[in-house]
Amino acid sequence: MTGLRLPDGGEIPRLGMGTWRMGERGRDRAAEVAALRLGLALGVTLIDTAEMYGEGGAEEVVGEAIRGRREEVFLVSKVYPHNASRRALPEACARSLRRLGVECLDLYLLHWRGAVPLAETVEAMERLRAAGKIRRWGVSNLDVADLEELGPALADCATDQVLLNLEHRGAEYDLLPFCAARGMPVMAYSPVGQGGALLRHPVLKALAAARGATPAQLAIAWTLSRPGVVSIPKAVRPEHVRQNAAAGAMRLEAEELAALDAAFPPPRRKRPLAML
Numbered sequence: 001m002t003g004l005r006l007p008d009g010g011e012i013p014r015l016g017m018g019t020w021r022m023g024e025r026g027r028d029r030a031a032e033v034a035a036l037r038l039g040l041a042l043g044v045t046l047i048d049t050a051e052m053y054g055e056g057g058a059e060e061v062v063g064e065a066i067r068g069r070r071e072e073v074f075l076v077s078k079v080y081p082h083n084a085s086r087r088a089l090p091e092a093c094a095r096s097l098r099r100l101g102v103e104c105l106d107l108y109l110l111h112w113r114g115a116v117p118l119a120e121t122v123e124a125m126e127r128l129r130a131a132g133k134i135r136r137w138g139v140s141n142l143d144v145a146d147l148e149e150l151g152p153a154l155a156d157c158a159t160d161q162v163l164l165n166l167e168h169r170g171a172e173y174d175l176l177p178f179c180a181a182r183g184m185p186v187m188a189y190s191p192v193g194q195g196g197a198l199l200r201h202p203v204l205k206a207l208a209a210a211r212g213a214t215p216a217q218l219a220i221a222w223t224l225s226r227p228g229v230v231s232i233p234k235a236v237r238p239e240h241v242r243q244n245a246a247a248g249a250m251r252l253e254a255e256e257l258a259a260l261d262a263a264f265p266p267p268r269r270k271r272p273l274a275m276l
């Protein structure tokens with residue numbers, strides 16, 4: 001599966017692994033590390049984490065999973081908004097790098113917008129980039145108006161990571177076209193609806209059964225069918241990891257996409273970007 005071109009000319013894999021809820025309980029750690037290693041073995045090379053997840057615990061899990069194989073991984077982490085200031089960002093990044101056991105992040109995201117002015121965060125991100133601590137920076141949960149506020153710095157923003165799945169299609173109305181016009185990939189989080197009601201939807205279940213796939217695979221394949229979109233399902237159970245890795249190769253037919261549009265209608269007007 002080829003990656004997507006980033007604004008700086010680099011490449012980002014289209015399929016990744018999320019890590020929210022990992023690193024919260026010591027007794028789950030071995031299974032979480034094993035899940036990430038299984039995904040890597042199956043060719044899923046992007047790992048998405050954040051200082052927030054398990055308050056550093058998820059980054060430690062990722063660090064253990066990627067030890068000795070850093071070069072294979074496209075590593076993404078995120079900073080809390082309250083740490084996204086000129087003074088706090090370098091320290092937060094250093095803590096993340098230490099927990100991950102790496103010298104440099106491939107991508108560092110502002111997790112959501114907080115009180116620190118965006119221009120200050122961008123300046124601090126650019127310093128980290130110049131110092132070789134991050135290869136590039138991006139944002140998360142920012143709607144079009146927030147992105148516009150970045151001004152000329154928008155050209156250096158690598159991605160916007162947002163809630164995008166069949167149940168939450170709002171970003172398709174204007175955010176996806178806005179980012180596509182700038183050559184900026186969008187990262188879709190919660191692509192399988194956190195394993196909830198979406199996976200029990202009768203239309204999704206029927207379409208999945210008809211092609212011998214699971215509802216989660218169809219949900220992931222749908223996010224990947226959106227142009228310029230990276231999908232980052234999180235899974236600990238090995239059968240989930242295997243399914244999700246295989247979903248990267250699925251191509252949905254026009255009839256399947258039409259049936260999904262009928263069951264999960266695309267947005268017809270602007271709504272504020274939803275977030276979890």
Ligand SMILES: NC(=O)c1ccc[n+]([C@@H]2O[C@H](COP(=O)([O-])OP(=O)(O)OC[C@H]3O[C@@H](n4cnc5c(N)ncnc54)[C@H](OP(=O)(O)O)[C@@H]3O)[C@@H](O)[C@H]2O)c1
Pocket residue numbers: 017018019020021048049111140141161162188189190191192193194195196199214216217232233234235236237239240241243244276
């Ligand atoms: N930027 C942000 O604000 C933000 C917000 C939310 C999420 N994220 C990122 O996006 C990632 C994904 O989102 P998410 O964790 O919220 O939700 P998700 O990936 O949509 O769903 C994860 C849940 O679905 C289950 N699952 C995974 N694959 C499955 C399959 N093939 N069949 C059935 N169930 C399956 C998982 O179970 P098991 O774990 O038991 O296998 C887990 O309970 C996060 O982990 C995080 O890295 C970012």
